[in-house]
Amino acid sequence: xxxxxxxxxxxxxxxxxxxxxxxxxxxxxxxxxxxxxxxxxxxxxxxxxxxxxxxxxxxxxxxxxxxxxxxxxxxxxxxxxxxxxxxxxxxxxxxxxxxxxxxxxxxxxxxxxxxxxxxxxxxxxxxxxxxxxxxxxxxxxxxxxxxxxxxxxxxxxxxxxxxxxxxxxxxxxxxxxxxxxxxxxxxxxxxxxxxxxxxxxxxxxxxxxxxxxxxxxxxxxxxxxxxxxxxxxxxxxxxxxxxxxxxxxxxxxxxxxxxxxxxxxxxxxxxxxxxxxxxxxxxxxxxxxxxxxxxxxxxxxxxxxxxxxxxxxxxxxxxxxxxxxxxxxxxxxxxxxxxxxxxxxxxxxxxxxxxxxxxxxxxxxxxxxxxxxxxxxxxxxxxxxxxxxxxxxxxxxxxxxxxxxxxxxxxxxxxxxxxxxxxxxxxxxxxxxxxxxxxxxxxxx
Numbered sequence: 161x162x163x164x165x166x167x168x169x170x171x172x173x174x175x176x177x178x179x180x181x182x183x184x185x186x187x188x189x190x191x192x193x194x195x196x197x198x199x200x201x202x203x204x205x206x207x208x209x210x211x212x213x214x215x216x217x218x219x220x221x222x223x224x225x226x227x228x229x230x231x232x233x234x235x236x237x238x239x240x241x242x243x244x245x246x247x248x249x250x251x252x253x254x255x256x257x258x259x260x261x262x263x264x265x266x267x268x269x270x271x272x273x274x275x276x277x278x279x280x281x282x283x284x285x286x287x288x289x290x291x292x293x294x295x296x297x298x299x300x301x302x303x304x305x306x307x308x309x310x311x312x313x314x315x316x317x318x319x320x321x322x323x324x325x326x327x328x329x330x331x332x333x334x335x336x337x338x339x340x341x342x343x344x345x346x347x348x349x350x351x352x353x354x355x356x357x358x359x360x361x362x363x364x365x366x367x368x369x370x371x372x373x374x375x376x377x378x379x380x381x382x383x384x385x386x387x388x389x390x391x392x393x394x395x396x397x398x399x400x401x402x403x404x405x406x407x408x409x410x411x412x413x414x415x416x417x418x419x420x421x422x423x424x425x426x427x428x429x430x431x432x433x434x435x436x437x438x439x440x441x442x443x444x445x446x447x448x449x450x451x452x453x454x455x456x457x458x459x460x461x462x463x464x465x466x467x468x469x470x471x472x473x474x475x476x477x478x479x480x481x482x483x484x485x486x487x488x489x490x491x492x493x494x495x496x497x498x499x500x501x502x503x504x505x506x507x508x509x510x511x512x513x514x515x516x517x518x519x520x521x522x523x524x525x526x527x528x529x530x531x532x533x534x535x536x537x538x539x540x541x542x543x544x545x546x547x548x549x550x551x552x553x554x555x556x557x558x559x560x561x562x563x564x565x566x567x568x569x570x571x572x573x574x575x576x577x578x579x580x581x582x583x584x585x586x587x588x589x590x591x592x593x594x595x596x597x598x599x600x601x602x603x604x605x
Contacts, residue, residue, distance in 0.1 A: 169581050210383040211254040219248040219285040220265055220278035226589050227278075229271045233257035233264035240592055244292060247587030249278070250285035268585055270594050290586045291578070293515060298368035299570030301516070301537050302337035302353060304552055305363035312363070314356030318342050321349050328356050330532075335366070335553055337516075337535040353535050354518070366552050371413050371474075372571040373488025380484055383477065386418045386430065386448035387489055391560040392446035395438040396429060398422070403429060408438040413489075413557075416441070418448050418455045446559045449475035449487045455507045457601050465580065466601035467548070469566055471503060474558045478564070478576065486579075488572045491551065491561035492604075501564050503604055508542040510580055510599030514590040515539075517549070521563075538573035540580060542602040551574055566604075 225245040235258040243249065257264055260274035267273060301360030321344060330336070336358060338350035348360040364581050374385055388410045395408040403424045407445035410416065416432040421443065423429075430446060433439035437557040449470060458466045463481040470476070471492050478486040495501025517539040520532035533553060541547035547564045550573030557569055568576065577584075580600040582593045593599040 174263065178516065186302075190480070198594070203231070209376060211256045213251065213254050213263075214279065216349070217251060217280045218282055219281045220251050220267060220273075220275070220320070221281045221283070222249060222278055222587075224245045224277070227273060227275055230271050231265070231272070231594075233272050235259040237272070238592075240268075240594075241585075241588050242590040243267075243505075243588050245274075246290075247275070248281060248283050248285050249587060251280075254371045257346070266289055268588075269596075271585075276557060286338065286587045288586050292584060292587055292589060295578075298370075299537070299550060299572075299574040300368070300552060301373075302339060302535055303335055304335055304366035304535075305335040305350070305360075305550070306336050306366065306553070307332055307358075308362050308364055310362065312358055314358050314553070315349075316355065317342050317371060318349050318351070318357040320357065329356065330362075330492060331530055333529075333531060334535045336363070353516075369552070369553075369555060369569055370571075371489075371557065371569045372575070373486055373569075374415055375486055376484050378483075381451075383484055384418045384447050385487065385489055386416055386432075386446040388412055388414045388416065388441070388445055389447050389489075390445040393441055396424065396440040396442075396596065397437045398440060400469060406438040410441060410445075416446070447473050447489060449473055449477050450478070451484060454479065455483055455601065456483060457507055459508070462600070466603065467576070467580070468483060469602065469604045471505070471560075471604065474560065476568070476572075478579065486575070489557035491556050491567040493546075493562050493564040494560040495564065503561075503562070504543050505568060505604050506543070509601055509605045510540045510542050510547075510582075510593070512541045512547075512590065512592050513539070513577065513580070513582065513584060515577075515584070516589075519549075536556075538568075538577040539568060540577065540600075540602075543604075548576060548602070569585050 186410045192518050217262050222243050222245055226242045228242050229240045231240045233255050251265050251267060254263045255267040262275040264272045265275055285523055300554055307330045309332050311332050312330045313331055314328035315321040316327045338355040339353050340351040340470040342349055351357050353383045391412050392409040395406050396403040421428050421430050428443040429440045430443050431440050452468055454460055454466060458464050460481045468477045475492045476488055477484050492503040493501045516535040516537055518534050519536050522530055537550040539547050539549040546564050548568060548572040551567035552570055554561055561567060582591050582597040582599060
């Protein structure tokens, strides 16, 4: 018999405790919040014989998901990132030090872990040239689902689903990433990436979104492109008497050239085509990024990569030095300037990159509506808990929408994640910058 409600199952305390702290995002942010994130130097190479390993050891297999990595051996080392389960990491050195009952293993540049987190292996290590995730045609690393209007429950064991008391409550609109499906007692259940089995009848799939930004030509000095942000934007033709509205339309998210502007009878119009009678469109129906000089933090002579977020146009431009290379639509925070939901203006550097992070407001006692998005993809934090990330739960790009972060279409989030610094090494699920590889500059204006 299916359970709904009930004091124990429906309590907010159960909901919060069941969903808190399971993802690398929350743990990583909590462990280094407000602290320095740059390493001072690479650790010295360990002399042979200090903590020798058997001659057959070629790699170390990681035993659990999102295993923390640290900058150096010791009792309270700084976080360096995290690595995925079952990854065969290379082993460069071993050392005995506080904080590990056995040996600390160096498994990358400024990256150490305790040997109790791995299984030593004779298998070869992962190739440094591979990505932890391959690029997906829709930019989504998992199959995502929304919880339906009646809500649902999660169970630690599939065989206990719809029989025993639930271990978690999922409210309407929650989003989960399903990594496995199984039939039990004639019903199908899906296992979320956080380990709960949920009845698939309570879930609706997230549909792929094909929108993506535009790669700019190498000789681009200005950004002569715009996107239509109205559902069916009318086009105009220019006559001797002025402008006349036509039956032609442009669809939302269509990219168009931005050739020139002129004053129309009810506002500014932009010309978007050559030699076409219906070649003008209202500027109000468009979002056009504007080029801007780099901030002083960018090494222009070296062609350093950086990102410019323009809140007034809800656009983003990626640069190499002074040259724009990519542009797209975004959704920034919908709060007033200075409010908790506003995307803060300023110049920052990416201080953490995570393949996924759970995002919710379950700790907000005053929230009118609770939300939780599991495994939000391609997260790049640049101002405390504010960052760039993919958003699969809305298609409002070009309009303010978020709770403060810079929302990107999944394909754009995927593209930018692999373009920015620090680079995510093979097999890792999160990475923090070092003095040798600082985070990419992000300016919000």
